[in-house]
Amino acid sequence: MMAAGLLASGVQAQEDPIKVGVIFPLSGGAGPQGKHVNWAIEAMAKMINEDGGVMGRQLELISRDDESTPAVGVSRANELISEGVDVIIEGWNSPVTLAMQPVIARAGIMDITAISKADPILSGEGNPLAVRLNSSNAQDGAVIAKFIADAGATRIAFLTENDAYGTGAQASIEASLKEMGHDYEKVAEELFPFDQADFRVQLSNVKSANPDITIAINANEGLGMPAIIRQAKRSRLPGTLVAAVGTVAPSVIEVAGDASEGLVGADIYFPNVEPFASNEVNRRFIATTEELHDYTPDKFMALGATALQVWAMAANEVESLEKEAVANRIRGGSFENTLLGDITFGENGQLNSNHYIFDVTDQQIVVRDSAN
Incomplete structure (x- = not known):
């Protein structure tokens, strides 16, 4: 028994x-x-x-x-x-x-x-x-740096989340720009905490610097990133607003609405796009x-x-x-x-990814042809 x-x-x-x-x-x-x-x-x-x-x-x-x-x-x-x-x-x-x-x-x-x-x-x-x-930030930084260099942009501004993610992402972009020998001037750098939702002061400072490209690095997709997109549009921010890799999902565009028109970003997966x-x-x-x-x-x-x-x-x-x-x-x-x-996966445990640059048009993500 x-x-x-x-x-x-x-x-x-x-x-x-x-x-x-x-x-x-x-x-x-x-x-x-x-x-x-x-x-x-x-x-x-x-x-x-x-x-x-x-x-x-x-x-x-x-x-x-x-x-x-x-x-x-x-x-x-x-x-x-x-x-x-x-x-x-x-x-x-x-x-x-x-x-x-x-x-x-x-x-x-x-x-x-x-x-x-x-x-x-x-x-x-x-x-x-x-x-x-x-x-990784290092992988993403190389993709955004290549976009900046290919666009011939020389006046770069950063709106950066002030934590390990945000400052690391910015450092990776700048390191990649230096590695590829692209001459640029960092005309503005504005740091903010993860939970911030009002960026009017930071955007005013960036606007006065007249950048060619502003890189927005914000992992708060439910609040911070949509707020940056809306407030940047209202402030008539010059140049192109570029979102850091992986910070713009369809839910962000839905909240940002018409203000997302013309936004540029990059990502590694899109459900209904090849492959x-x-x-x-x-x-x-x-x-x-x-x-x-x-x-x-x-x-x-x-x-x-x-x-x-x-x-x-x-x-x-x-x-x-x-x-x-x-x-x-x-x-x-x-x-x-x-x-x-x-x-x-790499020996360090990092998934190897392909990145795709996209534009937001009519509140839809439109992927450009080639992967980086």
Whole structure:
């Protein structure tokens, strides 16, 4: 009887769902975008469960709100660690990710950063086995610098979020301009906190500098970036307003409205543009997300979903949920048939991405022909 009881207990343990922790802002300025990323991860979990799960077990998501605050993020990470999760997918704000990394690493849990961009995330200091899906500040900086050089712009202004993400993004753009030997003058530099929504003073200062191009670096897509776009239009800011890579989703354009006309940006994923439009996995992901939430996924949602998809593919391949085994399969590895297509990670855990420059026309993202 005891042996039978132990066997039954073992079978039950094997059938228990795998707990996946998810930490993004669900309130505040970035709350809407964080909720959308949660929706996307939910859609991917549904797809994975329909296909048999991970090592035959279903996935169960446990979500937490980091409130875009490092201390709260650490508290939420500790909650998920106590819940016994096997992996945590996190990261909208770089300062929050940097605060959570060492806590999750010490717990021996796999940590995948979906969105946060600061270069120190992959330094190995906070998490020696870091993995990130979103493009890095260094990658993005090269793309924006090339756009500036190709446009022949020489008078450059910066509206920059004053944190690890924002200042790192600006530094990467300037470093790339220097590396390519493009002569330019930084005619204005205005710093602001993440939660700022009134940029009239900063825009007045930038306007008086008469820039050819103003680079707006703002990760607060629910509040800050739409406000910059609207207020820049009202101020009649000269030159071209260029959004930092990955800071303009369709939701930003929807809030900014007509003021977004003529905005230039760059990104790495568009749901209905090649090479993504014909990708069967991406099409299934879009259909599942729309079925669950009546919402077409954007780049951030695709990255969150791909984070879970890649982790599941790696765990199934190595037949283990153990952090080192899964992380080592991802870092430096390649994966076929993801919703982003066939992808490769660098040895440092950074996803290698193609960037596409786009213009906003009639409140729609119009992708230019070539990828960078």
